[in-house]
Amino acid sequence: MVKNIKSFSDPIIPYTFNGVYPLSDDTYLILDYFKKNVNENFFDELPITTIRKILDMGTGTGIIALFLQEIKKYLSKFTTKIFASDISDAAIRCATLNERSNNYKDNITFIKSNLFRKFPPSLQHSFDIIIFNPPYLPSISRKENNLIRRRNDSNWDGGERGFEVFIEFINQVKDFLNTKQKFYIYYISSSSTDLSQLNDELETRGFQNRILNTSHVFFEDIILNRLEEL
Numbered sequence: 001m002v003k004n005i006k007s008f009s010d011p012i013i014p015y016t017f018n019g020v021y022p023l024s025d026d027t028y029l030i031l032d033y034f035k036k037n038v039n040e041n042f043f044d045e046l047p048i049t050t051i052r053k054i055l056d057m058g059t060g061t062g063i064i065a066l067f068l069q070e071i072k073k074y075l076s077k078f079t080t081k082i083f084a085s086d087i088s089d090a091a092i093r094c095a096t097l098n099e100r101s102n103n104y105k106d107n108i109t110f111i112k113s114n115l116f117r118k119f120p121p122s123l124q125h126s127f128d129i130i131i132f133n134p135p136y137l138p139s140i141s142r143k144e145n146n147l148i149r150r151r152n153d154s155n156w157d158g159g160e161r162g163f164e165v166f167i168e169f170i171n172q173v174k175d176f177l178n179t180k181q182k183f184y185i186y187y188i189s190s191s192s193t194d195l196s197q198l199n200d201e202l203e204t205r206g207f208q209n210r211i212l213n214t215s216h217v218f219f220e221d222i223i224l225n226r227l228e229e230l
């Protein structure tokens, strides 16, 4: 019988530091998709035994990396090594403490880095799956008393159009993907940005986008996407 992970318990996240992105609807859009689409033989549509390394970019509290580490307990063929990175010192500290609280000391490799800048050369061409819930809102948020306020926050501020950070990630990512086999990149986008422009930019860079799920939150739709090679 094929087991899926719907009923598996979520990791515990006792540490939520000030300034570290709290568990949110977008976080759960990703986790809920994996709950429905990972089983003992397949990670989504990839054979589970072929996945050697997964990266959780912009890990925040570490929830996604910890969730993946958690499902390794239940799926014996899922022996992948989990990596998690973030630009924020506080996020790396918070995620490391959460890892310890789940008794996974030193199972996840944490890397403090602005995108891939501090990644060692040994990790080039190695990731089979990368997950990035990036800052995805446009910098200029609203006009107050004729002053334009900027979201000066790496949790939210995706750049002027809302996807500059993500496009910079895409510009760097090919050096770190294992392109010898099929790879997937999962990411979140928002309807408050120009999605057709984002899609054009992704296609120009050789990626094909598939929408996996959406959720309406306050003023926008948040979208879970999956990229693969065009």
Ligand SMILES: C[S@@+](CC[C@H](N)C(=O)[O-])C[C@H]1O[C@@H](n2cnc3c(N)ncnc32)[C@H](O)[C@@H]1O
Binding pocket: 021, 022, 023, 024, 026, 027, 057, 058, 059, 060, 061, 062, 063, 064, 085, 086, 087, 088, 091, 113, 114, 115, 133, 134, 135, 136, 154, 155, 156, 165
């Ligand atoms: C929307 S939060 C997602 C947090 C967590 N993955 C989740 O889903 O709950 C975005 C995360 O990306 C990180 N981040 C922003 N810019 C980054 C960059 N240039 N390099 C690495 N991480 C970055 C932020 O510090 C933040 O933790």
